[in-house]
Amino acid sequence: MTADLAISVRGLTKDFGSHRVVDHFDMDVPKGAIYGFLGPNGSGKTTTIRMMCGLLTPESGTGQCLGFDIIREAQQIKEHVGYMTQKFSLYEDLTIRENLDFIARMYRMKDRSAKVSAALADLGLTNRAGQLAGTLSGGWKQRLALAAAMLHGPQLLLLDEPTAGVDPKARRDFWDEIRRLSAQGVTVLVSTHYMDEAVQCDFIAYIAYGKKLISGPAGDIPALVGLTTWRVEGPDISGLEARLRKTPGVDQVARFGAVLHVSGKDKAALAQVVATERAQGLHQWHEQAGGLEEAFIYLMAGAPDTLGNDGAAAGGA
Numbered sequence: 001m002t003a004d005l006a007i008s009v010r011g012l013t014k015d016f017g018s019h020r021v022v023d024h025f026d027m028d029v030p031k032g033a034i035y036g037f038l039g040p041n042g043s044g045k046t047t048t049i050r051m052m053c054g055l056l057t058p059e060s061g062t063g064q065c066l067g068f069d070i071i072r073e074a075q076q077i078k079e080h081v082g083y084m085t086q087k088f089s090l091y092e093d094l095t096i097r098e099n100l101d102f103i104a105r106m107y108r109m110k111d112r113s114a115k116v117s118a119a120l121a122d123l124g125l126t127n128r129a130g131q132l133a134g135t136l137s138g139g140w141k142q143r144l145a146l147a148a149a150m151l152h153g154p155q156l157l158l159l160d161e162p163t164a165g166v167d168p169k170a171r172r173d174f175w176d177e178i179r180r181l182s183a184q185g186v187t188v189l190v191s192t193h194y195m196d197e198a199v200q201c202d203f204i205a206y207i208a209y210g211k212k213l214i215s216g217p218a219g220d221i222p223a224l225v226g227l228t229t230w231r232v233e234g235p236d237i238s239g240l241e242a243r244l245r246k247t248p249g250v251d252q253v254a255r256f257g258a259v260l261h262v263s264g265k266d267k268a269a270l271a272q273v274v275a276t277e278r279a280q281g282l283h284q285w286h287e288q289a290g291g292l293e294e295a296f297i298y299l300m301a302g303a304p305d306t307l308g309n310d311g312a313a314a315g316g317a
């Protein structure tokens with residue numbers, strides 16, 4: 001494992017009963033990266049992340065996280081990891097400060113009061129420190145959960161569907177904080193099936209059926225998927241959309257408002273479709289570089305929800 005990697009694992013495998021949730025998974029995660037684990041529900045995203053960080057023991061496989069062996073030194077890894085669950089898991093009948101103080105006690109932190117105050121200030125929670133957690137909006141609960149996860153200064157942050165149920169402004173504010181932490185050297189692993197979270201990541205691994213289908217820098221994913229994409233505008237876009245979905249050579253039609261993104265794996269076949277449509281003179285067709293959105297939609301469409309689900313991992317973590 002090289003010094004610039006936070007995590008390096010090979011052959012991770014996990015079963016729940018007769019169902020294989022993760023199947024021989026390999027991954028290298030650079031230090032300070034925001035790494036997104038994408039895929040449909042039940043694809044093994046959360047289970048994979050937990051095994052990589054020593055929070056769940058694999059059936060087979062090896063690896064290191066933050067310089068520690070994921071099996072023999074799992075306890076040491078946990079001391080350097082912050083974990084933010086999808087569901088708010090702090091005490092709703094305690095105030096913001098009381099929740100953070102409780103977390104600080106669990107970690108046996110010295111100068112507890114000062115560190116809690118610093119965490120409150122860092123995430124803009126000072127003025128709400130005396131407010132009961134149960135009365136907070138989704139965005140403020142999310143901010144409190146992030147403060148709790150980062151209170152002990154972890155080198156690695158795990159985010160499980162981090163922005164589910166919060167408004168767009170809260171999402172933007174949250175990701176501003178995540179990028180700030182990444183810039184400070186914190187490695188971030190994100191489990192998600194939301195496209196707007198995927199585009200925030202530096203690297204992406206797409207998982208389905210318990211297997212890694214594709215991984216790499218986020219900007220390289222469209223080229224790895226290999227779609228050619230055309231942008232289409234004009235009248236009766238709904239009618240065109242319905243027709244194209246049945247046309248050979250068109251693998252995907254994604255609608256963005258009044259615009260269609262028409263994609264295909266066979267560039268020549270798609271070009272023939274475009275030429276035929278252009279000859280009618282009704283719509284404007286412009287070829288464009290395939291984006292992460294098109295690649296993500298294509299991968300999601302080809303990977304329906306798997307039989308098991310990551311929720312099964314909760315009981316085994």
